[in-house]
Amino acid sequence: MKVALKEDKSRRIADRQHNVHVASGIDPHSATAIAPPSMLSAFSVELTNRIANLHSRTETILTEAIGKPYFCETGFFLYKGDSVELLSALGENNFEVDLTLTSPPYNIGKAYEQEMTVEEYIAWCQTWMNQIYAVTKPAGAFWLNVGYFEVPGKGLCVPIAYLLWDKSQFYMLQEIVWKYGAGVSARSRLSPRNEKWLFFVKDQSNYTFNLDDIRDPNVKYPNQKKNGKYRCNPLGKNPSDVWEFPKVTTGSKRSSRERTGHPAQFPLGVVERVILASSNQAQVVFDPFAGSFSAGIAAYGLGRVAVGFEKDEEYCRLAVQRFKNFKEERKMAQSQLTLL
Template identity: 65%
Template sequence: MPKVSIPEDNSRKIASKSHNSYVLEGIDSHQSTQVAPSGLLQPFSEELEEQLFSQFKLVKEQLKSYLGEPFYADAGFILYEGDLTKFLDRLYHSNLKIGLTITSPPYNIGKEYEQPMSVNEYIDWCASWMNQIHKVTEPNGAFWLNIGYLEVPDKGLCIPIPYLLWDKSPFYLLQEVVWKYGAGVSTKYRLSPRNEKWLFYVKNSQEYTFNLDDIRDPNVKYPNQKKNGKYRCNPLGKNPSDVWDFPKVTTGKKRSSKERTDHPAQFPLGVVERVVKVSSNATDVVLDPFAGSCSTGIASVGLGRIFLGFEIRRDYCEIAVERFKRFMKQKQEFFEQKELF
């Protein structure tokens, strides 16, 4: 990526080469997140296509029997409009089990899409649906929960929600993953927040899906380093660790992410792509009970899984469906372009 030079202004400390390495070395030109990572656009084998078609048809029919008609269903993508607790209760009485759940609920911080609750009410509400998710999860399934911070009156301003929720379901908490990013809220009387957390839960602590080779990072500083005559690093790359650096879905003139929709709280496809790869297998059912703009849905379908989403707001359902249709069109164009070469 080409470096962009910054003019030096010696009257300001932060604009001086002696104090600011970005002025000295230049900065990487901004690159917004793409409409979809190329890993989600790859064609499937004929065998997998057939398996996906059969699985999608089976799942859709099962869901219609217990949940009713979906808001939208096509090509492995199934979206219901309504409250998650109602749908999760009905799902529990079906034979369908979920291989992986990925979601980011409201943080109880006054956003347009949430009802205000006391902290205790919020914890009880989250505990309720987390327990419901546990009931519909396969024995070797996983649950990835993305959460940020909230205020606990008279106790703290930026309390990490994981402190409040980590033990509020029968799931086994395997670890916390820190998602760090560059853009974020600027603050004056505290440090500017630049991370959120993912809680990685599994149903069975001794047996669960974990496809490490599918997410290994090939960017290794010393790929040929040896110990006792043997290479130290896996030939596919290193474990990406529990700190993930992915850019947020940004807004603003000349900086808006290409994947940006009108949904106000959209997490990037790059993050959820990694989660889908590591914690599920092809044709598994992946659930997002707070579907929003359906980043989970697009990543799941792009990786050969069946997506099931619940979203209570019709306008968000409409945003998600249009986004999915654009994604499928892009995937087809990507395939046709590859065919030319």
């Protein structure tokens, strides 16, 4: 039920004629869950065995190529180290991934970044993007999330995606716009409220794409027919190339339970959609810039084997603790279902 807004009608933004939220009410804020329900379900015995077998094969290859991981449990690998160096060592082995999704540093002065010129940054990205191409299976995909930065003398808020889309051997299938509500407020320009995802594939005519797994059931006219047949797929509509997911939030009444101490954390809802669309269960999902390792948490919860690289010791510790907390939450959710 929506909550009525009581505002001073002398202001334009409080007038029902001008503000749809005042006219119709708003959904109350509430703290989001630690993970989407789909990541908390128990696996079948058959899937559990497939994951264990894939984990064992992956562990053998990884250990021979780059040594023991920083942390490892069945279905989850985290390595501490530089992505370019680790990927270089993997390139000469039989390590292959079905899906890579990542968000590299944006070169905007964060504490965990090494400052580079625009040209240096593009060259660096080109290196690891092509390294990812080399370890991607023929039907595999690569999803790249990037924001904006300044190109001196040319632009203030230049989408990094526009500088990287053609800098690898991948075929760029399309751009997805991730729209969110909260963000930086600007006075001399429009306030930014989106980031880009670039959806790449290795083979433009043969790649994994599970549309039915990500269909949106929120259809305005679900019973509409044409020539006696329903117009919309019974599972829902194609979610399109504009996605609206809230960022990981703070605040006493609306803080995300999934929030960690990482300053640039993926919301699990976004990662869930990418993983479901571009991989299958008992396949390898990779993130070379793991951070708090949202990709790993989601991949593990959705029945994939997660592999992540992260060079910062603090974030490695954070990711491991997050994984352990997630496992406890998952165990609790399954025990409650058993009681029912």
